[in-house]
Amino acid sequence: xxxxxxxxxxxxxxxxxxxxxxxxxxxxxxxxxxxxxxxxxxxxxxxxxxxxxxxxxxxxxxxxxxxxxxxxxxxxxxxxxxxxxxxxxxxxxxxxxxxxxxxxxxxxxxxxxxxxxxxxxxxxxxxxxxxxxxxxxxxxxxxxxxxxxxxxxxxxxxxxxxxxxxxxxxxxxxxxxxxxxxxxxxxxxxxxxxxxxxxxxxxxxxxxxxxxxxxxxxxxxxxxxxxxxxxxxxxxxxxxxxxxxxxxxxxxxxxxxxxxxxxx
Numbered sequence: 001x002x003x004x005x006x007x008x009x010x011x012x013x014x015x016x017x018x019x020x021x022x023x024x025x026x027x028x029x030x031x032x033x034x035x036x037x038x039x040x041x042x043x044x045x046x047x048x049x050x051x052x053x054x055x056x057x058x059x060x061x062x063x064x065x066x067x068x069x070x071x072x073x074x075x076x077x078x079x080x081x082x083x084x085x086x087x088x089x090x091x092x093x094x095x096x097x098x099x100x101x102x103x104x105x106x107x108x109x110x111x112x113x114x115x116x117x118x119x120x121x122x123x124x125x126x127x128x129x130x131x132x133x134x135x136x137x138x139x140x141x142x143x144x145x146x147x148x149x150x151x152x153x154x155x156x157x158x159x160x161x162x163x164x165x166x167x168x169x170x171x172x173x174x175x176x177x178x179x180x181x182x183x184x185x186x187x188x189x190x191x192x193x194x195x196x197x198x199x200x201x202x203x204x205x206x207x208x209x210x211x212x213x214x215x216x217x218x219x220x221x222x223x224x225x226x227x228x229x230x231x232x233x234x235x236x237x238x239x240x241x242x243x244x245x246x247x248x249x250x251x252x253x254x255x256x257x258x259x260x261x262x263x264x
Contacts (some may be wrong), residue, residue, distance in 0.1 A: 011038035013063065016043055020043075020200050021055040022193075024064040032072035034115045039093055046100065056208065057200045058100070060123060061107040061193065062116075068108045068132065069116025074141070090115055090147035094122040098148075098219065100213055103203050107196040108132040109189065113171070118147040121156060124215065126182065127175040127196060129189040134182065135171030155222065157182055207245040208263040 013024040023045055025032040026055060042101040063070035073091065097104060097119070106120035108128040111249075117134045120126050128134070136145040136153065144150060145166060154162035157180040164170065174186045187195050213236040221229030240246050244264040252259035 009041050011035070011043070012041045012045060016052075016055055018170060018197075018201065019054065019056040019204055020197060021052075021057070022059045022061065024061055024063050024070050028064040028066075028212065030073065030175050031067035031111065032062045032064070032071070032116070033070050033073040033170050034090070034119070035073035035076055037088060041169070043093055043096075046096065050101065056204050057101070057103045057105070059105050059193070059194070059196045059200060059240070060105055060119070062109050065110060065131075065189065067110040068106070068112040071114025071116050072139075072147075073201065077141070077143070080168060085146075088146070088157075089194055090118070094118060094148050097122040098152075103200065103211055103215070105196055105200055107192050107193055108174075108183065114138055114145060114149075115147050118145060118149045121152040121182075122148060125184060125199065127185040127192065127199070127218065128177060128183045128191045128210075130174055130186055131189060132174040132183075133171045133178075134174075134177055135169060136166050137171070139140035139167060140169045153182075205258075207240075207243075207249050207259070209243055209245045210240055212251075213240060 001004060011025070013026045015022045015024075015153075021242055023042065025038065027032075027035070027038065030031055049058060082264045103125075105125040105127065106123040108120060108126060109127065110132055112132060112134040114136060117136060120134075136149045138145045138149070145153075150162075150166065153165065156162075157165075161180055165172070172180065172182065174183065177183045178186045185195065203205040217229070217236045221232050224232075245261050248261055249259045
């Protein structure tokens with residue numbers, strides 16, 4: 001099944017195929033810079049797809065060969081003040097994306113700077129084309145990477161590397177980002193979306209409740225002490241032991257067949 005561009009979307013392109021929803025940031029003349037209209041459309045799509053059983057996983061990528069997203073639209077940022085800072089629209093949206101109940105993957109087809117990199121860091125998995133570059137250059141504008149950048153980057157690459165990247169504004173190559181652990185896979189540009197779809201397809205072949213609970217345990221568990229994290233793990237596993245998915249998964253393994261999960 002495919003769901004081509006919805007008529008009310010102008011800054012995004014969307015498609016649903018084989019239970020995977022793909023969101024393409026589509027402002028190519030602005031290198032897919034993230035303005036308020038694009039963010040509002042992204043929120044709308046997340047609302048719709050969270051409730052849509054036909055969409056079980058999401059891939060986010062950028063339009064054109066140059067950029068995933070070059071960052072926030074500076075023409076808007078230049079006019080922002082205290083009110084916009086406290087509203088934290090982008091940060092709140094990215095928090096929601098991080099907590100999205102279905103698996104998410106960012107496919108970085110080109111430059112991912114500032115808010116673009118922060119968007120990708122809100123996804124569960126990041127892969128990159130060989131030509132991709134990524135960084136958080138906001139201090140050069142006299143501001144911070146405030147859509148989660150000061151927090152998520154250090155959790156992904158470590159405090160020292162995060163400080164060096166943010167304080168200098170240095171961009172990483174795709175190879176460096178893979179070495180840092182910021183992305184998990186680097187592929188030729190032509191292989192980017194097929195690889196993203198392959199990874200998501202492998203995820204969606206697993207138990208949907210187990211996938212959802214893994215997301216719920218790993219993130220909060222990382223932010224707490226190990227004993228509390230292990231308790232979260234234990235409680236999640238106990239819940240899964242009561243599900244039809246667990247019964248089907250173990251039966252399929254013993255019967256040497258593919259499981260047919262139904263998310264119960």
